[in-house]
Amino acid sequence: MILLTGLSTATGRRxxxxxxxxxxxxxxxxxxxxxxxxxxxxxxxxxxxxxSKPDSIKKAMDGIENAFLLPPTSENQFKLxxxxxxxxxxxxxxxxxxxxxxxxxxxxxxxxLKYHGQSEKYLKDSGLRYTLIRPNLFMQNFVNFYGQQxxxxxxxxxxxxxxxxxxxxxxxxxxxxxxxLTSNGSKNKIYTITGPESLSCLEITELFxxxxxxxxxxxxxxxxxxxxxxxxxxVKERVAEAYSELYKLVRDGLYDQVTDDIYKLxxxxxxxxxxxxxxxxxxxxxx
Ligand SMILES: NC(=O)c1ccc[n+]([C@@H]2O[C@H](COP(=O)([O-])OP(=O)(O)OC[C@H]3O[C@@H](n4cnc5c(N)ncnc54)[C@H](OP(=O)(O)O)[C@@H]3O)[C@@H](O)[C@H]2O)c1
Numbered sequence: 001m002i003l004l005t006g007l008s009t010a011t012g013r014r015x016x017x018x019x020x021x022x023x024x025x026x027x028x029x030x031x032x033x034x035x036x037x038x039x040x041x042x043x044x045x046x047x048x049x050x051x052s053k054p055d056s057i058k059k060a061m062d063g064i065e066n067a068f069l070l071p072p073t074s075e076n077q078f079k080l081x082x083x084x085x086x087x088x089x090x091x092x093x094x095x096x097x098x099x100x101x102x103x104x105x106x107x108x109x110x111x112x113l114k115y116h117g118q119s120e121k122y123l124k125d126s127g128l129r130y131t132l133i134r135p136n137l138f139m140q141n142f143v144n145f146y147g148q149q150x151x152x153x154x155x156x157x158x159x160x161x162x163x164x165x166x167x168x169x170x171x172x173x174x175x176x177x178x179x180x181l182t183s184n185g186s187k188n189k190i191y192t193i194t195g196p197e198s199l200s201c202l203e204i205t206e207l208f209x210x211x212x213x214x215x216x217x218x219x220x221x222x223x224x225x226x227x228x229x230x231x232x233x234x235v236k237e238r239v240a241e242a243y244s245e246l247y248k249l250v251r252d253g254l255y256d257q258v259t260d261d262i263y264k265l266x267x268x269x270x271x272x273x274x275x276x277x278x279x280x281x282x283x284x285x286x287x
Pocket of ligand 1: 005006007008009010012030031032035049050051052070071072073074080099100101102112135136137138141
């Protein structure tokens with residue numbers, strides 16, 4: 001049996017849908033069952049649970065072989081992940097798949113990279129069989145974080161100068177997660193997953209201009225303005241601050257990385273940025 005977390009995120013929802021489509025049963029750990037109306041299926045066991053409450057996690061671990069940990073971006077992320085890893089170990093889970101991030105490092109100046117790095121280390125030291133999935137930044141951030149400025153202002157305002165980044169489509173990360181959760185072949189592996197090309201913001205605005213048939217401009221901004229824009233777009237202040245810190249490292253070139261892990265593991269090339277745009281063009285053209 002598989003256990004899923006993070007079901008209200010774009011990644012978690014898609015992992016669940018794909019598992020159902022391929023006939024797999026799973027347990028879903030959720031704080032609020034109402035957030036997942038599409039999980040009402042005989043193949044899904046819904047367990048009300050909270051990563052900050054160890055007893056509630058233990059209940060969800062009953063009979064689990066493969067557990068998927070998708071941690072939230074929060075100041076107590078390491079504590080929440082530690083609770084999950086401890087519960088998995090106690091319950092005799094065979095394999096824990098952790099969603100992490102490219103550049104995860106317990107000594108990083110970025111809190112996002114630091115918390116993921118601390119949790120990775122804790123998991124490795126736990127003795128559990130593990131898989132670490134480290135994605136580059138998501139193409140979907142251009143919908144969730146910068147979508148409104150692209151639609152309304154015809155511009156992308158970021159503090160990234162001409163740094164390149166191997167953006168990955170969440171749909172490809174989901175294919176890889178499902179493969180790892182259902183094939184049982186992965187043992188203590190780390191997958192660094194990226195799209196097929198590394199692109200600067202200027203190159204991205206050119207792709208947007210072509211796809212949308214109107215000029216989209218890149219505007220270089222200071223990290224302070226970036227944080228403010230994220231908050232205006234509905235992102236919580238501490239999350240906006242964490243992304244602002246992370247983007248300093250992106251600007252220094254940390255995310256200028258392309259790997260072929262998605263192809264090697266799933267036998268399919270990851271989506272290009274152009275394909276991502278074609279598939280989301282209705283959203284960007286909506287007034
Ligand atoms: N955005 C990117 O470009 C990018 C790139 C690489 C990696 N990542 C990683 O991807 C992950 C997901 O990011 P995100 O921004 O989509 O996540 P997020 O908005 O922080 O949400 C995480 C999930 O965790 C759940 N959650 C929060 N607190 C919980 C608790 N105490 N107990 C149980 N569940 C809890 C949330 O469910 P509720 O509905 O209950 O709140 C939600 O489903 C993060 O670890 C991030 O570092 C992101």
